Amino acid sequence: MESLQNMFNKLAEIYGRVPEVSCRACGRCCISPHISVIEFCYALVPLRENQAELERVVSLVVADHPDFPGQRTCRFQTADNLCSVHSHRPLACRLHGHPVLKEMGQEYDVHCNKTESLGRQLTPRDVYTLLDAVNDLNRRCYDHYAEPYWVNGFTPEVWLTIAVTPSPRPLFAKLREIIGEACPLDVLSASFTQTVALEEKLTLIEEFHRRVASGRTESIGELLNRIQNDFPDTGTYYYFEAEMYRKELQKRGISL
Ligand code: SF4
Ligand code: SF4
Known part of the structure; x- marks a missing residue:
């Protein structure tokens, strides 16, 4: 890098x-x-x-x-x-x-x-x-569009959450490493109060991709709505990508 x-x-x-x-x-x-x-x-x-x-x-x-x-x-x-x-x-x-x-x-x-x-x-x-x-x-710094995590714009709340929380997900571990190189924030982790539901959002995104891969598309529109709309304080992360998936699924004739 x-x-x-x-x-x-x-x-x-x-x-x-x-x-x-x-x-x-x-x-x-x-x-x-x-x-x-x-x-x-x-x-x-x-x-x-x-x-x-x-x-x-x-x-x-x-x-x-x-x-x-x-x-x-x-x-x-x-x-x-x-x-x-x-x-x-x-x-x-x-x-x-x-x-x-x-x-x-x-x-x-x-x-x-x-x-x-x-x-x-x-x-x-x-x-x-x-x-x-x-x-x-x-x-140039990380795999911007590594499915299922398409990472673009987050809020400072989310970046701080990533910076102070060790993650088993390679992309998020990489992002943590990049932030740590700029400023070692993990030493301040005890004073940070996490309030954004990043983990919940990631779990929904993973569930969405599991369902698409296995063809279990019932209620998938509802899941996509939640990913897009339930987390306004996380930033643009996955909003536009979810829209793209919605169009793709509709093209395949899947009812949303
Ligand atoms: S709302 Fe306008 S005037 Fe107020 S801080 Fe923002 S740019 Fe400046
Ligand atoms: S929104 Fe932008 S200009 Fe306003 S305090 Fe935050 S970083 Fe500064």
């Missing part, structure tokens, strides 16, 4: 392509963001140099976001609505306040009308190009 520092340099270059907006730091858009593993590792850089802040962030028990039921407030947000990893914040956060998100619709459902762009206006094509560039970088 390419060195993390090289990955960080490339990520910084990608982030540098996003024009700044005149954010008022009201904090409303600081919902636990959907981010890739390299972005999570990069966000840890300012914290690994500030042990007290790292411990504060890891030991927080994050509340639901007051305006977005089912979603958590971002644990990187400080008490005065600022961002403790601002210089290293993920792409999702850099896109907040850009009018293009409104144009792109429901998938990007947090719109901010309080900002002005301080550079050129982004287009949907720009956003997809940025997302592709970040995804390409992540693909």
Whole structure:
């Protein structure tokens, strides 16, 4: 694997392509963001140099976001609505306040009308190009689409859960290793309170694949609905992939 520092340099270059907006730091858009593993590792850089802040962030028990039921407030947000990893914040956060998100619709459902762009206006094509560039970088680190675990965007809650929980699943053990290389979080495991149902979601995904493989497709639509909708606080992980499976099963004439 390419060195993390090289990955960080490339990520910084990608982030540098996003024009700044005149954010008022009201904090409303600081919902636990959907981010890739390299972005999570990069966000840890300012914290690994500030042990007290790292411990504060890891030991927080994050509340639901007051305006977005089912979603958590971002644990990187400080008490005065600022961002403790601002210089290293993920792409999702850099896109907040850009009018293009409104144009792109429901998938990007947090719109901010309080900002002005301080550079050129982004287009949907720009956003997809940025997302592709970040995804390409992540693909160099781990097997992004190793069925049954298709891992793309998780929330910081999930990445922390992975970072502090040893896993018998090789992909998750690998992700833990990558995060550990960026910042040894497992030493703080005792102060972290896990609240997202990652294990439950993984169990459902495994059950889904078992059923498809064995042809037991009764109630499979319900299972897919649960995987897609019951875990909004885990991030985009498996949402779009589940949609793809739904279409594939429908093509095969399986009633969902
Ligand atoms: S981008 Fe908008 S919603 Fe988000 S903190 Fe800035 S002003 Fe508030
Ligand atoms: S990483 Fe920073 S900017 Fe992004 S949601 Fe969290 S607190 Fe807000």
